[in-house]
Amino acid sequence: xxxxxxxxxxxxxxxxxxxxxxxxxxxxxxxxxxxxxxxxxxxxxxxxxxxxxxxxxxxxxxxxxxxxxxxxxxxxxxxxxxxxxxxxxxxxxxxxxxxxxxxxxxxxxxxxxxxxxxxxxxxxxxxxxxxxxxxxxxxxxxxxxxxxxxxxxxxxxxxxxxxxxxxxxxxxxxxxxxxxxxxxxxxxxxxxxxxxxxxxxxxxxxxxxxxxxxxxxxxxxxxxxxxxxxxxxxxxxxxxxxxxxxxxxxxxxxxxxxxxxxxxxxxxxxxxxxxxxxxxxxxxxxxxxxxxxxxxxxxxxxxxxxxxxxxxxxxxxxxxxxxxxxxxxxxxxxxxxxxxxxxxxxxxxxxxxxxxxxxxxxxxxxxxxxxxxxxxxxxxxxxxxxxxxxxxxxxxxxxx
Amino acid sequence: xxxxxxxxxxxxxxxxxxxxxxxxxxxxxxxxxxxxxxxxxxxxxxxxxxxxxxxxxxxxxxxxxxxxxxxxxxxxxxxxxxxxxxxxxxxxxxxxxxxxxxxxxxxxxxxxxxxxxxxxxxxxxxxxxxxxxxxxxxxxxxxxxxxxxxxxxxxxxxxxxxxxx
Numbered sequence: 001x002x003x004x005x006x007x008x009x010x011x012x013x014x015x016x017x018x019x020x021x022x023x024x025x026x027x028x029x030x031x032x033x034x035x036x037x038x039x040x041x042x043x044x045x046x047x048x049x050x051x052x053x054x055x056x057x058x059x060x061x062x063x064x065x066x067x068x069x070x071x072x073x074x075x076x077x078x079x080x081x082x083x084x085x086x087x088x089x090x091x092x093x094x095x096x097x098x099x100x101x102x103x104x105x106x107x108x109x110x111x112x113x114x115x116x117x118x119x120x121x122x123x124x125x126x127x128x129x130x131x132x133x134x135x136x137x138x139x140x141x142x143x144x145x146x147x148x149x150x151x152x153x154x155x156x157x158x159x160x161x162x163x164x165x166x167x168x169x170x171x172x173x174x175x176x177x178x179x180x181x182x183x184x185x186x187x188x189x190x191x192x193x194x195x196x197x198x199x200x201x202x203x204x205x206x207x208x209x210x211x212x213x214x215x216x217x218x219x220x221x222x223x224x225x226x227x228x229x230x231x232x233x234x235x236x237x238x239x240x241x242x243x244x245x246x247x248x249x250x251x252x253x254x255x256x257x258x259x260x261x262x263x264x265x266x267x268x269x270x271x272x273x274x275x276x277x278x279x280x281x282x283x284x285x286x287x288x289x290x291x292x293x294x295x296x297x298x299x300x301x302x303x304x305x306x307x308x309x310x311x312x313x314x315x316x317x318x319x320x321x322x323x324x325x326x327x328x329x330x331x332x333x334x335x336x337x338x339x340x341x342x343x344x345x346x347x348x349x350x351x352x353x354x355x356x357x358x359x360x361x362x363x364x365x366x367x368x369x370x371x372x373x374x375x376x377x378x379x380x381x382x383x384x385x386x387x388x389x390x391x392x393x394x395x396x397x398x399x400x
Numbered sequence: 401x402x403x404x405x406x407x408x409x410x411x412x413x414x415x416x417x418x419x420x421x422x423x424x425x426x427x428x429x430x431x432x433x434x435x436x437x438x439x440x441x442x443x444x445x446x447x448x449x450x451x452x453x454x455x456x457x458x459x460x461x462x463x464x465x466x467x468x469x470x471x472x473x474x475x476x477x478x479x480x481x482x483x484x485x486x487x488x489x490x491x492x493x494x495x496x497x498x499x500x501x502x503x504x505x506x507x508x509x510x511x512x513x514x515x516x517x518x519x520x521x522x523x524x525x526x527x528x529x530x531x532x533x534x535x536x537x538x539x540x541x542x543x544x545x546x547x548x549x550x551x552x553x554x555x556x557x558x559x560x561x562x563x564x565x
Contacts (some may be wrong), residue, residue, distance in 0.1 A: 153431060
């Protein structure tokens with residue numbers, strides 16, 4: 001008695017990335033992993049994305065839509081693409097793709113995804129990644145966005161925070177499906193001896209951005225080193241470290257070590273090697289993918305108690321929380337964990353068990369469930385103008 | 401001359417806006433139909449699994465009766481009483497699962513139930529969202545004055561709480 005059973009294999013899926021494919025970022029990583037997972041499952045996936053250097057494009061499933069431009073968005077610089085030329089690329093991509101379904105990422109910001117949502121018609125799923133605080137501008141634009149966003153057959157939010165943002169700004173609800181990671185990869189990475197010298201604390205991210213909170217960790221360091229003399233802070237991520245080292249006093253300088261950008265493979269080893277992962281972020285975080293990776297690596301976590309992290313760590317069960325922006329509180333929690341190995345191990349162990357739900361095998365299946373519901377109608381993705389009354393009249397005339 | 405030109409442009413704009421609004425509403429009605437079809441199919445599947453459970457050898461006759469009754473009630477309910485009947489089935493299943501070793505004895509069927517429950521949750525969320533979007537649009541002045549909804553019935557909200565699943 002199954003009247004509706006849309007096929008769930010051999011789908012033609014079109015995904016749209018709002019951000020430049022060659023700039024590293026959580027949304028792009030999410031799309032890349034999801035696309036690869038579905039391709040492995042036997043689906044056809046095409047990703048439309050802004051690309052700065054087409055000649056160095058490594059992923060063959062990506063269709064470049066043009067060079068992204070930088071605009072300030074949500075406290076950071078976003079590299080996105082829009083405008084009439086981009087719109088015509090989207091139109092072309094949709095009409096040639098013969099897609100069963102479009103999956104648009106972050107369709108509520110001025111980007112390719114918004115264009116695709118505007119131009120496309122048929123089964124469309126949107127994923128909302130960002131967590132933005134109440135913004136006046138969001139209220140101003142919501143009447144414009146509403147008719148576009150309501151075309152989505154289903155909305156996914158990557159976290160409770162992202163869902164709340166959506167409810168407040170656009171008065172619409174979403175299903176929460178977390179970001180995915182490859183749990184096995186992190187669980188089976190090999191530690192490196194050079195990163196295990198003394199009591200090591202790890203930090204990954206663009207440390208120059210104030211909202212990543214590295215300064216809070218540095219401010220906590222004098223107290224920590226008084227109790228744990230052999231403490232070492234390893235910082236991985238792109239950025240200029242000279243400025244930070246100059247403003248730090250010379251005794252602490254030797255405790256900091258900047259590794260620069262590390263590869264994805266090294267990230268696994270890095271998380272496996274360190275004794276403690278610290279995320280002192282002050283806000284602007286929606287999900288915290290790096291924390292799920294640390295959980296998967298079975299590394300104990302100390303994180304600020306911002307809503308996204310509190311949610312992810314279940315109020316402190318899977319990782320220790322400290323009062324956001326307080327260096328003394330951070331120092332207290334870190335010292336406590338560095339001096340008690342058993343406690344650290346227990347915390348890491350409980351955390352590791354919670355990481356299973358972020359594995360792609362689970363996350364991608366949940367997303368596929370949503371796809372199959374969007375596909376119930378049985379139609380394909382088309383262009384919106386094909387259905388407008390006047391176009392129907394014109395095309396009938398020209399056909400005769 | 402000038403006034404008639406302004407009038408013409410205004411008329412065209414109004415016509416465009418009405419057509420645009422009608423398309424919007426049409427699309428939303430379509431979304432509600434789709435999400436309802438989804439929800440209906442998923443709930444039917446759940447009722448079928450409930451019946452399967454009712455026929456397990458370990459189930460006593462009284463439980464069998466209650467479960468079968470709830471499953472048939474859910475299957476044959478009219479659209480307006482559907483959510484009540486489905487909640488009833490949820491409650492019965494919950495009662496059955498409380499302090500029961502049935503899931504260990506029949507892991508296959510209870511995994512199926514778990515999967516379908518998860519899908520019901522998603523289907524309900526999608527449907528509720530589609531219905532409330534449609535309702536709030538239809539309440540707007542332009543839709544009421546120009547009767548853009550035509551004779552389409554107002555979609556029925558599915559009052560199904562997440563926590564009863």
